[in-house]
Amino acid sequence: MATVPAALIHSLEQLPHFDKEAFIAVHAAEEKVTSVRINPVKFGLEDVAHFSGVQLTNTNPVAVPWSQYGFYLPQRPSFTFDPLFHAGCYYVQEASSMFLEQALLQHGQLEQDQKVLDLCAAPGGKSTHIQSLISAGSLLVSNEVIKARAGILKQNLTRWGAANTVVTNNDPQHFARLAGFFDIMVVDAPCSGSGLFRRDPQAINVWSEDAVQLCCGRQRRILADALPALRSGGLLVYSTCSYSAEEDEAIADWLVQDCGMEPLQLEVPAEWQIVTTSAPASGPKGYRFFPDKTKGEGFYLACFRKKAVDDTRYKTAKPEKASAKEVAALATWLDTSQLEVLKEGFLYALPAHLLEAYSMVKANLYVQQAGIRLGEVMKDKLVPDHALALSGLLHDDVPGTDLSLEDAIRYLQRQDLSFVPEKRGWQTVRYKGHELGWINALGNRLNNYYPKELRILKQGGPDQ
Numbered sequence: 001m002a003t004v005p006a007a008l009i010h011s012l013e014q015l016p017h018f019d020k021e022a023f024i025a026v027h028a029a030e031e032k033v034t035s036v037r038i039n040p041v042k043f044g045l046e047d048v049a050h051f052s053g054v055q056l057t058n059t060n061p062v063a064v065p066w067s068q069y070g071f072y073l074p075q076r077p078s079f080t081f082d083p084l085f086h087a088g089c090y091y092v093q094e095a096s097s098m099f100l101e102q103a104l105l106q107h108g109q110l111e112q113d114q115k116v117l118d119l120c121a122a123p124g125g126k127s128t129h130i131q132s133l134i135s136a137g138s139l140l141v142s143n144e145v146i147k148a149r150a151g152i153l154k155q156n157l158t159r160w161g162a163a164n165t166v167v168t169n170n171d172p173q174h175f176a177r178l179a180g181f182f183d184i185m186v187v188d189a190p191c192s193g194s195g196l197f198r199r200d201p202q203a204i205n206v207w208s209e210d211a212v213q214l215c216c217g218r219q220r221r222i223l224a225d226a227l228p229a230l231r232s233g234g235l236l237v238y239s240t241c242s243y244s245a246e247e248d249e250a251i252a253d254w255l256v257q258d259c260g261m262e263p264l265q266l267e268v269p270a271e272w273q274i275v276t277t278s279a280p281a282s283g284p285k286g287y288r289f290f291p292d293k294t295k296g297e298g299f300y301l302a303c304f305r306k307k308a309v310d311d312t313r314y315k316t317a318k319p320e321k322a323s324a325k326e327v328a329a330l331a332t333w334l335d336t337s338q339l340e341v342l343k344e345g346f347l348y349a350l351p352a353h354l355l356e357a358y359s360m361v362k363a364n365l366y367v368q369q370a371g372i373r374l375g376e377v378m379k380d381k382l383v384p385d386h387a388l389a390l391s392g393l394l395h396d397d398v399p400g401t402d403l404s405l406e407d408a409i410r411y412l413q414r415q416d417l418s419f420v421p422e423k424r425g426w427q428t429v430r431y432k433g434h435e436l437g438w439i440n441a442l443g444n445r446l447n448n449y450y451p452k453e454l455r456i457l458k459q460g461g462p463d464q
């Protein structure tokens with residue numbers, strides 16, 4: 001049972017609409033809320049009924065009110081054993097965090113192409129969401145300072161399959177090199193994590209008032225370091241999964257008073273039961289999610305517009321382009337006419353119009369992944385990369401075999417496969433029409449090319 005620390009409860013009693021008894025009771029009740037957000041490029045709203053292992057009735061799944069792509073599921077299926085999860089058809093995400101969508105829709109001018117930075121991006125919940133909301137002509141830079149976590153971010157964005165994303169592994173202070181570059185900056189800051197107590201009762205053991213102080217110092221440093229990279233008039237979205245006012249309203253006040261940010265408000269229907277707060281010193285509005293009021297975990301979000309003007313000159317360096325011969329080797333696999341095919345040992349592709357912006361990002365940051373990794377050309381032939389299979393870029397006539405659930409799981413476990421494909425050579429395998437990855441059929445042998453680092457290690461199957 002999740003017992004919320006008394007010191008935290010005490011600190012929240014001053015907040016508007018804080019209902020101490022209901023808050024304690026909802027933590028004690030141990031209800032687990034499961035929500036997912038679909039990838040609109042791969043999965044239609046009508047497909048939501050197809051989650052493996054979910055018993056559906058006429059009344060579920062239920063839409064998350066503040067996100068066009070979010071759904072609550074009536075129970076938690078085994079996502080590990082759902083091939084559609086591995087195909088990047090959806091992301092398992094806590095519902096309150098999907099409120100980011102409202103900030104971007106209401107203030108992000110998403111009808112225009114935007115350069116977006118997700119500064120604290122791993123494992124990729126906000127980044128995959130942002131990618132679904134921005135135009136194809138926009139660029140998303142997803143940054144994660146911790147290298148191992150940047151690896152998970154890369155995996156999740158590879159599954160998502162979009163070409164207009166770049167993963168970087170930089171400290172926030174490195175972003176000063178890109179002064180005034182971004183139109184939108186999302187800072188989903190590391191925090192003391194009290195908003196997730198219900199989902200992860202272990203987090204209660206590491207919570208303390210000292211940890212809150214440590215986090216709010218770090219949050220200011222991260223913001224102060226990264227803000228120069230936002231252009232004048234650009235949008236800042238700040239969020240945490242902490243209930244503590246020191247990490248929420250006090251940071252909002254500091255952004256207005258010390259950083260000269262202009263506070264923005266959001267239109268929020270009353271029936272969503274989101275609590276609007278005004279930070280005490282200068283009044284910026286913030287939006288709080290309490291699990292006794294909204295179906296989701298604790299979350300805080302506030303939005304600002306930048307007024308200050310920063311210098312906007314940056315280093316740029318042209319990435320190496322693929323040779324004409326290498327591009328020619330791609331022709332049977334994908335249409336490269338709208339893409340810039342680049343080379344860094346392997347070939348990768350970005351939307352052609354993003355080359356200039358990407359050149360600046362590459363010259364100033366440590367890029368871990370950019371666009372879609374296509375593979376390597378050997379003896380004039382492409383050895384395709386896993387990311388290409390998941391990208392949606394492949395020609396329709398690239399051969400592929402639809403697998404049964406059992407075979408799809410064997411494939412994802414990287415086991416030997418027994419089915420006989422119609423054609424020889426490199427081809428994809430699919431589940432319910434969604435690409436899972438590559439196999440190579442060589443006469444009497446089938447090689448499974450699902451990446452080792454992604455394979456399902458868990459024992460069992462969909463029903464366990």
Ligand SMILES: C[S@@+](CC[C@H](N)C(=O)[O-])C[C@H]1O[C@@H](n2cnc3c(N)ncnc32)[C@H](O)[C@@H]1O
Nearest residue numbers: 120121122123124125126145146188189190222
């Ligand atoms: C709340 S999590 C981000 C969750 C992510 N936005 C999502 O929706 O999936 C905060 C992230 O900040 C990163 N982080 C930790 N210390 C940091 C620092 N000093 N500067 C920038 N990011 C930091 C953590 O590694 C973590 O990935």
